[in-house]
Amino acid sequence: MDGQKRIALSAHDAAKPTLAAWAFANERALTAHRLTATGNTGRLLLAQTNLKADCLRSGALGGDMELGAMIAEGRIDLLILFTDPLTPKPHDLDPAPLVRVAAISQTVIALNEATADFILRSELMARPYPRPHAPPALPAVTQRIDARKGLA
Numbered sequence: 680m681d682g683q684k685r686i687a688l689s690a691h692d693a694a695k696p697t698l699a700a701w702a703f704a705n706e707r708a709l710t711a712h713r714l715t716a717t718g719n720t721g722r723l724l725l726a727q728t729n730l731k732a733d734c735l736r737s738g739a740l741g742g743d744m745e746l747g748a749m750i751a752e753g754r755i756d757l758l759i760l761f762t763d764p765l766t767p768k769p770h771d772l773d774p775a776p777l778v779r780v781a782a783i784s785q786t787v788i789a790l791n792e793a794t795a796d797f798i799l800r801s802e803l804m805a806r807p808y809p810r811p812h813a814p815p816a817l818p819a820v821t822q823r824i825d826a827r828k829g830l831a
């Protein structure tokens with residue numbers, strides 16, 4: 680990761696005002712970085728702050744998957760994903776794959792405002808940081824893949 684971080688922002692509907700307020704309060708720190716957001720979150724950020732962000736599709740229409748692919752490909756350094764665990768909703772499971780792929784790819788992740796505050800104030804935000812390697816595939820998984828490819 681460079682000194683300039685690639686930050687993804689996304690929030691569930693009930694958490695969108697919190698994320699917009701957090702981004703507004705931290706505008707100065709965030710302008711130093713490259714921002715990407717899921718569609719509706721991004722539009723809200725563009726409307727309520729002076730930040731620039733690349734907007735993906737709406738999360739419900741595939742933006743979550745676009746973001747997941749970017750994380751898997753190592754194109755996101757920090758994921759700020761404000762969830763709303765108290766309101767049941769049809770896309771309740773959407774964040775799970777993002778959290779999973781972020782954990783695997785050693786992407787920094789904040790699921791709430793307090794964690795986002797700690798991360799944004801970290802001295803590592805302004806410095807290059809060598810991302811630790813992803814864990815090696817489990818031997819059993821590797822064997823199954825090799826068997827399917829006719830290598831075992």
Ligand SMILES: O=C(CO)COP(=O)(O)O
Nearest residue numbers: 717718719720737738773
């Ligand atoms: O789906 C989301 C979070 O899981 C957010 O997507 P939007 O920002 O497009 O609403």
